Amino acid sequence: MYKVFIDNSVIEFLDSSEEIPSKRYDSVLNSLQNDLSKLLDQFNFYDSSICLLVVYEDFDMALNQVFHAYEFMDAAGGIVKCDRRYLFIERHGMWDIPKGKLDANEQPWEAAVREIEEECGIQGPTIDHLLGITFHTYSYMGRPTIKKNWWYALHYSGSMEVFPQEEESITQAIWIEKKEWNMIRENTYDSIKEVLDMAKDF
Template sequence: MYKVFIDNSVIQFLDSSEKVPSGKYDLVWNSLENDLSTLLDQFDFTASSVCLLVIYEDFELAFNRVFHAYEFMDAAGGIVKCDRRYLFIERHGVWDIPKGKLDSNEQPWEAAVREIEEECGIKGPEIDHFLGVTFHTYSYMGRLTIKKNWWYALNYSGSMEVTPQEEESITQAIWIDKSEWKMIRENTYDSIVEVLEMAKDF
């Protein structure tokens, strides 16, 4: 299953071969029976929180039809662990995980390491394993944009001194114990909560 976060709402994409999970959906939309290009027009996502389920046979086809009016962007980042503590940043008053846009011809894992180094001022975090992907939408320079984030778990053994990248509006970077993740969950984005779930056993 893939999830796309739109403000406080979520659209879940489910393969037609999978069982529909239990839960309350505001709309279940079968891509074989309905015009996906009109799905987003039916809801005001800024006014309320909704949960939609799109059942597909071809994910890319269904995804592109739903978000046909959006520009696509790839980004990568990750959760860094050092001596049982984890690295988080605060940006625009909200807790986040270091991440950023892929450069031209850059692989996601390369971008994840580079962005973490740039945003937090550390050197040499190493990929442990791939966590998964999330999607979220936002407005970038007045254009509707959907961002695909590639997430990784990384190990780090260097200095824990950090330098937040101020030009990226990062006001602080901190190392915290997993027992303190509740603080992050209480003031972050739904897509980041999803990543915390991916990394709960890391």
């Protein structure tokens, strides 16, 4: 299953071979039976909390149909672990996980390491495994944009001194234990909560 976060709303995309979860959806649509190109016009995603399910045969096709008017952007980042502590940043007054856009011809895992190093000032975190992929929408340079994020679990054994990247509006970077993750959850985005869930066993 893939999830696209739109402010407080979410569209879940489920492969047709999988069983539909036993939860409440505002609407369930089948990509072969419904015109997905008009889906975003049918619901007030930005002023309410909507949860939709789209059952697809081809995920890329279904995603492109729903978000045909959006620019697509790729990004990568991750949760860094050093001993029993994990690295988080504060940006625009919200807790976040270091991440950023892929450069040309850059692989997601390369971008994740580079962005973490740039945004937090540490050197040499190493990829452990891919946690998962999320999508979220936002406005970039005045254009509606959907960002695909690759999220990784990384290990780190260097100095825990951090240098938040101020030009990226990062006001602080902190190392905290997992028992303190509730502090992050209380002031973060739904897409980041999803990544925390992915990393619960890391």
